[in-house]
Every structure is written in structure tokens, then in C-alpha cells.
Amino acid sequence: MSSFTLSFLKQLESESIHIMREVAAEFKNPVMLYSVGKDSSVMVRLAQKAFYPGKFPFPLMHIDTGYKFPEMYKFREKFCQTIGARLIVERNEEWIAKGCHPLKEGVDKCCSHLKTDALLDALRKYGFDAAFGGARREEEKSRAKERVFSLRDSLGQWDPKNQRPELWDIYNTRINEGETMRIFPLSNWTERDIWEYIKLEQIPIVPIYFALKRDVIIRDDILIPVSSDSIDDYKKVKRMLCRFRSLGCIPCTGAIASKAETIDEIIDEVRAAKKSERENRVIDLTSDSSMEQKKKEGYF
Amino acid sequence: MQYGEKSLLRFTTTGSVDDGKSTLIGRLLYETKAIYDDQYAAIERTSKRKGFKEVDLAYLLDGLAAEREQGITIDVAYRYFETPKRKFIITDTPGHVQYTRNMVTGASKADCAIILIDARNGVLTQSKRHGFIISLLQIPHLIVAINKMDLVGYAEDVFNRIVEEYENYSQKLDIHDIVYIPVSALKGDNVVGKSEKMSWYDGTTLLHYLENIHIAADRNLVDFRFPVQYVIRPDLNFRGFAGKIVSGTITSGEEVVILPSGNSTSIKSVITCDGDLPEAFSPQSVVLSLTDEFDVSRGDMIVRKKNLPQIEKCLEAMICWMDEKAMAMTTPYIMKHTTKSVKAYITKIVYKIDVDTLHRKPAGTFLFNEIGRVEISTSAPIYFDSYKINHATGSFILIDPMTNNTVAAGMIRGTSGPIIKAIKDSEITNTANLKSPHAVWSGWNIPRDVREQKNQHKAAVLWFTGFSGSGKSTIAKELESRLFIADCQTMLLDGDHMRHGLCGDLGFSAKDRSENIRRAGEVAKLFFESGHIVLCTFISPFIADRQIVRKLFPENSFFEIYVQCDIETCKKRDPHGLYKKVLLGEIPEFTGISSPYETPVDPEISVNTDQQGMEEILNILAKWLILKGVLSFL
Numbered sequence: 001m002s003s004f005t006l007s008f009l010k011q012l013e014s015e016s017i018h019i020m021r022e023v024a025a026e027f028k029n030p031v032m033l034y035s036v037g038k039d040s041s042v043m044v045r046l047a048q049k050a051f052y053p054g055k056f057p058f059p060l061m062h063i064d065t066g067y068k069f070p071e072m073y074k075f076r077e078k079f080c081q082t083i084g085a086r087l088i089v090e091r092n093e094e095w096i097a098k099g100c101h102p103l104k105e106g107v108d109k110c111c112s113h114l115k116t117d118a119l120l121d122a123l124r125k126y127g128f129d130a131a132f133g134g135a136r137r138e139e140e141k142s143r144a145k146e147r148v149f150s151l152r153d154s155l156g157q158w159d160p161k162n163q164r165p166e167l168w169d170i171y172n173t174r175i176n177e178g179e180t181m182r183i184f185p186l187s188n189w190t191e192r193d194i195w196e197y198i199k200l201e202q203i204p205i206v207p208i209y210f211a212l213k214r215d216v217i218i219r220d221d222i223l224i225p226v227s228s229d230s231i232d233d234y235k236k237v238k239r240m241l242c243r244f245r246s247l248g249c250i251p252c253t254g255a256i257a258s259k260a261e262t263i264d265e266i267i268d269e270v271r272a273a274k275k276s277e278r279e280n281r282v283i284d285l286t287s288d289s290s291m292e293q294k295k296k297e298g299y300f
Numbered sequence: 301m302q303y304g305e306k307s308l309l310r311f312t313t314t315g316s317v318d319d320g321k322s323t324l325i326g327r328l329l330y331e332t333k334a335i336y337d338d339q340y341a342a343i344e345r346t347s348k349r350k351g352f353k354e355v356d357l358a359y360l361l362d363g364l365a366a367e368r369e370q371g372i373t374i375d376v377a378y379r380y381f382e383t384p385k386r387k388f389i390i391t392d393t394p395g396h397v398q399y400t401r402n403m404v405t406g407a408s409k410a411d412c413a414i415i416l417i418d419a420r421n422g423v424l425t426q427s428k429r430h431g432f433i434i435s436l437l438q439i440p441h442l443i444v445a446i447n448k449m450d451l452v453g454y455a456e457d458v459f460n461r462i463v464e465e466y467e468n469y470s471q472k473l474d475i476h477d478i479v480y481i482p483v484s485a486l487k488g489d490n491v492v493g494k495s496e497k498m499s500w501y502d503g504t505t506l507l508h509y510l511e512n513i514h515i516a517a518d519r520n521l522v523d524f525r526f527p528v529q530y531v532i533r534p535d536l537n538f539r540g541f542a543g544k545i546v547s548g549t550i551t552s553g554e555e556v557v558i559l560p561s562g563n564s565t566s567i568k569s570v571i572t573c574d575g576d577l578p579e580a581f582s583p584q585s586v587v588l589s590l591t592d593e594f595d596v597s598r599g600d601m602i603v604r605k606k607n608l609p610q611i612e613k614c615l616e617a618m619i620c621w622m623d624e625k626a627m628a629m630t631t632p633y634i635m636k637h638t639t640k641s642v643k644a645y646i647t648k649i650v651y652k653i654d655v656d657t658l659h660r661k662p663a664g665t666f667l668f669n670e671i672g673r674v675e676i677s678t679s680a681p682i683y684f685d686s687y688k689i690n691h692a693t694g695s696f697i698l699i700d701p702m703t704n705n706t707v708a709a710g711m712i713r714g715t716s717g718p719i720i721k722a723i724k725d726s727e728i729t730n731t732a733n734l735k736s737p738h739a740v741w742s743g744w745n746i747p748r749d750v751r752e753q754k755n756q757h758k759a760a761v762l763w764f765t766g767f768s769g770s771g772k773s774t775i776a777k778e779l780e781s782r783l784f785i786a787d788c789q790t791m792l793l794d795g796d797h798m799r800h801g802l803c804g805d806l807g808f809s810a811k812d813r814s815e816n817i818r819r820a821g822e823v824a825k826l827f828f829e830s831g832h833i834v835l836c837t838f839i840s841p842f843i844a845d846r847q848i849v850r851k852l853f854p855e856n857s858f859f860e861i862y863v864q865c866d867i868e869t870c871k872k873r874d875p876h877g878l879y880k881k882v883l884l885g886e887i888p889e890f891t892g893i894s895s896p897y898e899t900p901v902d903p904e905i906s907v908n909t910d911q912q913g914m915e916e917i918l919n920i921l922a923k924w925l926i927l928k929g930v931l932s933f934l
Contacts, residue, residue, distance in 0.1 A: 004521055004549060004581040005516055006583065007305045007306065008306055008307060008308035008387045009303075010584075011308055011583060014585040017585040018544045021529040021542050022529065022639075025530045049572070049573040050542070051532060051542070052532075052571070052572070052573035053532065053538060053571065053587075054532045054534035055534070137378040138378075138379075141377075144377045144378050145376070160375065161375075164706045165401045165402070165404065165622050165697075165709065166405055166706075167408040167695070167706075168408045168692070168695050169544070169546075170637075170695065170696065172636065172697060172699055174699055174701075175704060176703075176704055188378070188380075190380050192303070273336065274336060275336050
């Protein structure tokens, strides 16, 4: 400590805490988007740290598509109960009732109904003026272009060509009537940073991040986990040791072949990874600009 | 080395279109294995679709569809890679003229900057502009990477010529650490591995340099500054102040001052979720609890008692205008400085800079991407240091309250001195230069700062103004006694001292009153130059007279103290029986009765003897003197 140097994990932690406090101080009604995944787990831990010894002054909100893994729902309930956080769950019931599915509506449309629309409706319903998201710039190329404080118009849309300059650590938090702000406190964290921090802080995560023998179908090099509604051909089903590198909706989230059963093994795997983190996310692969397009429409 | 223990380097890359910036970053990422196979496959697909023979690494960096369509970089992109020694965050900034604001965005937090120069083209206007912005933002280290050396036959003289040209230009800049590296990003020469084609170059490779630049010393660990971000109050028994230590260090138990109240207290504990810390330093985010219960809120600043920032309402700054709407001098902007937002007016444009020639030009406004120096006046004091010594407390942004856009980035140079709101400069007769014919000024034998050092306090002038009987002398006498006991060199001058002897020839007409004050000012100046704290109690009813005296002294050493009191109370007090004489018609012109009193527009301190007790007023004055660095204790 006497050398007054801060390791980069601690620097990232301090930067994220600073961002969260700015939001709590300057917005009327912030919310933290909670997706149940590893990044959300880290983001919540940082929020706990930022307002210690008090509690973080905003609720968590999960935009539920109904297609999440059962382990995720189980984890969500236990996690939120343990930390005593207020959890809001919002769903686009209209489209869920219509049986909206990526194989029926297409990946982009399905995302737009069940995630983007549900999110925008929820922000309006509760009058949230600021929403934290766990997105990281390293994840995807259009996210690499986004500011920490990302202004969205009254329709929740991102205008990548007209972003506010963001200088030093001074954040312009002012918004006009109807606009909202998305804030990404994990902007500068990499996948490896997240895992190292989970290890350092012993942060609980959904167990399906660890390798297990699972029934999968291999489609376009992606291991799609078998659930009753997604099987079109039983002969193609294979039992493989695999894990989920990132978590999304069951129909669109593939597993990767992996033997990693502990955090240390996951870290080793991430270090040696030849493929990017979202390799298994069908939603990113529809076109070169699919994420940018979704974000322009109001996606996370 | 443990992963989490690695150090972090943020660097920014910039260059003109086609200087090969994307290729260079692509090379760094590729060779440090930060490009994944599927990402590579994606850009391979895009390159093929566009009909290129080779994979164009630029597609990896251009995250927006519009960028890929136009083949240019529009906005700052952030990239991450690591080596066994360090973690790196690259902010890749566009080099086009029209995107200066993005370059400023990308470079504002950088430890180091890389400017790319195409060896075939040499130093372009753009390369100079980028250097200027890097100098403006005070990025401590600059690497000039001279790229495409393969296309000039790896020739040493080409390299040397460019180095010489840039060296000439950079002498005009404020950058102290510049290195020049000849590279070929395409072929990989001197990027990660040492080039075999350029044996004449005996410096290090780009990556080696990035891994080894010493950046720990670039931080300010001297001046403790803690802008309060958020008050944490989980229950009635705890109140903690959350924030980031933006510079300096602090230990629990240390004495601190809260700005702007000036209240002194000490640090009870430095709290984090991982346990209390005996000592904390920049850039840690912590919670401070204080020994005393004071009102502290967001926007306040906690600092060390003997190390204060400047506390001013007017300042001078370099600004970079970043809005398409031109700057307006008549409308207020919102200045966000640390955690404080205040209303701010741009009161004067000192000059605009021609970025290409570095010439200063007069200007009436600032347009998009223009840079220059201005004076700004704020609605409430801000607590700042100059940007050069403290980026965190020396920087600000301006926001247009109508659109809420961030319209300017500002770097503070210092205070611009007191601005005179009620009267224009031209209306003041400047007596500072008044002199007898043939008199030659040859300076003081022993300079004031030497005297100040010996006295262990600064020289200052406290100018008490107000009605007769308002309590000016009573306060000044009491304060002087305290200062004297505290071993300060002091002198008290009042109207009666002056009018016996030195001003014995003057009456009470407006002209004579002005002359009386002028002489008082000159006497105060002599004591001031001999290192004294001079307390002056004069009714001094006219703004212009007080302004003339103020102008005799350097900034931050003349303090106007407005002693307010209801005229009826003054009449009752009547310490010298003067009001009685006025009533009897013995004094024809008397301030407050038959002669006007011009209320101070912007006094440093205002007290009210009707409402405040002596002890309270003395405390206010003592705190002010300490805050202003005149004394360290009283």
C-alpha cells in the first residue's frame, strides 16, 4: 500500500463505483438492469460496495423473456433474497402469450418484442430516468463505440453518430423531458477481468457457467442445448461436456465444449480462448451490424 | 506477476486518414493475441465482400456501420489488450478535422499518446494539430510513430528528416517526453518485434516502450482533493461522505477543511466495504466519516488544512468548443467541475488559437472545434487547481442548459482576478502608475516574499467598509490583537490616523474623501510590502475609490469586508458623537445621512453586526485568512 499504486482491478472497481455514485446523486429515479448473468453479478457487487455501509438506492429489474434457463430463475430468486435487493420482473406478456419464438418470428423480431419493447415499456411504466446495464465495450464492436453515459431519446433509441463528448471523469447527466440515460459502469472491464474479480470477491454466479454433460444439437458450429421445444430431430442429439460462456435465452444461447468446472479453470480457458465471448450468441450473428441495429432501436 | 496486480496504461492513437492507424492497432492486438478467431473470420468475410485481396484489419476497429461504409473512423473506439506486464486500454480516435471533439474525448484520460505519421507524406497539418491537442490536454508522454517505413525503403534519412521537422514544431508545445519510433505496421517492423531492416535504429519497439513507460509519477499524490459525490446515511447514527480521491492521499485522524463552509474537522475513518483503511490515495473511491457533525453535501470538497485549492468565482481557461452552435457570451452555461455544477458566463475571449500556426488571434466567438483562451465568471465559487498540476480539479465541461449538450471542454489556467460588475474599467482612474516627474522605480530592497517567509505568514490587506458606527474598528481591533498574539506582523489604519497629519489638509467633499482613501491605500501598500497584515477601517463610501485601492495589490491579497449594520443601530451606537453633531447641523455631509454610501457589489466577506456576535464574526475572518493561505492557523 505504501507505494500508492492501485492494481488495475482495483482501478476498474473504483471507476465503476464512481460512475454509480454519480448516477445515484444526479438522477431522480435510477434502476439497475439485472440479467442474472456473471456481469450482472459483478455489477451488483460493485453497487453494494459503492453505497456501503448503506444499501444501494435503486431497485434491480430483470427483463424476462420467459426463455431463460431454469437455473437462472432459481439463482435470481435466491441471489436477490440473500442480498435483500428489491427486484422488479417485467415481461412482454402480450407477445409471450402469442408464443413469440426466434424460429417463428426470426431472431431480430423476437428480441425486439421480448427484450427491447419490454424494456422500453418498463422504463416508461416506472418512470425510470436512468438504467444501469452490464454491457462491456470489449464484448462487441458497436459497444466499443458507446459512451459510459449513453443518451437515449424518448423512444429509447441510441444515435451513434451524435454522441455527447465524454471527458475525463466528468459526466454530463442532464437529460431533456422524455429522454433517458443508459449507464454502463463495466464499460472498461474485459471478460477476464470479470472472472478474476468473481474469483477475488467470491461472487456467486449461475451454476451453468460450469462444465457439465448436457444433451445438445450442433447447429452451425453452435451447441444448442436440448429442451423439449427445440428438438426437431432426436437423432442429432449428442451428450457432451460443455458450459455456457455467456447467458441469454435458451433458443439463442449455445454452449461451448469445455471441461472447466472451477473458476480457475474458466479463467485458464478464457485466457486461451480463440473465440470471442459472444461466439455462442445467435443474436449477434444475423448481420455485421446486428448489435448496432438493436441498440439504435433501444436495446440494452 | 498476479493478474490483478498488473498496472494499467491508457493510451490514445491518432493520425490522419490512411496513415495506417487501424493497421497498427490491428497489429498490436493481433500479436498480443487479442483478436479472436471468430472476430477475424467476421472481418475476413467483410473484406472479401468488399473485394479486397488482403484482410483489412480496419474493419475490426470500425464498429459502426457508417464507418465501414465510408471507410473512416467517426467516433472513439475502445480496445483492450494485455501483455504479461501490463493491461492496456486503447482509445482509438479519429483524425479528421471535423472530429476534434472526439479526439479530445478519447485523449482526455490518456497516459500516453501515439501520433502516426506516414513516412511518405511527412509531417502534415493534421499531425501538428494532434500534437497541439495532446499538449493542450497535458498528456505526459508522446510517441511519434513514423509508419510505412517499408514504402520508403527503410531509409534512415527519411526518418531523421521527419524527426527533425516534428521536433522543430514540438518545441512550441508543452510536451516533455517525446520519442520517435520508425515502424511498419503492415509488416510488423518495430511494433512488437525488433526490425531487422532498420539496424540504424537503436531504440526500443513500440510495444516495449508502452510496457515500460513510467506513469506512476504522472499522478498528483501531493494535493489531497476529495469532491463529495454522495452522502451515505443508512441510519441516524452514521453519516459518511462518498467520493473519489481525485488527487493526493489521506490518513485517518488527519485534520481537514470542508469547502465552502471552511469548517475544520478531522477524518474519523476511511471506510470501504472491505474494511476501514489507515490510509487512502488517488484514485480510490472511499467513504469518509468526520469527527464533527457539519453540514456537508454533494459539490463540497474536503481538503487538507494546509493545502487548499483556489476558491474563486472567476477564472481563466483554455477551452475547446465542441458544439455546432457557436459560443454565446450573453447566455449562461452550466459548468460541471468535479461534482459541482454552477452557472457560468463567458465574460471575455482572450484569444483564439490557429491550430495550424499556433498563432493567437482575437475572436468574437468560438465555432465548432475551435480552441482558445477565455475568462469565465461563475455564480458560486469553485475550488480548483490549475490543470497543469491537477487534471481532476483543473478541468470542467460546459453544458448548454437549453439543449443539455456538452458544448465545451475546459482546462483552467488560474484565476482571472476580481471582475468589476458595477463599473467599467475605463471609469476607474488607475493610480497605480501615478508618479512624480523624473521618479524612477527601483524595487524594494528586501522583497516581500522573503519577508513573508521570515514572518511565516503572507502579507494581506483587510479593508473594512461600512457606515460610521457599524463596528468596523471594533472588529478590526479585536482581530488585530489576535493576530498579534499569534506572532503576526500587523498594522491597523483608520480614518482618524489618516486625518491627523498625512491627510490633515483634506476636508469631506467627495473629491477630498477620494484623495483620503487614495493616500490610505498607498500607506497600506507600504506596510503590505513590508510583510504586514494591514487592517484598514474606512467608511470609504464610493465603489470607485475602493476599486482604486484594490488595484494597488496583487490578486488574493486584498480582501474587502463589508460591515453591515442598520443605520438606526449606528445612530444609537454613535461612538464619537458624530450622528449627534449631524443632527445639530454641525456636519453638513455625512455618509448614510446626507451623503451616499455605495454598497459593495462583490465583497470577499460580508458581516452584519446587527445579527452576528463578535465571536462569530472573528471566526469567519479567521477561517477566511486560513482558507486564503494567509496564515496556517489562528
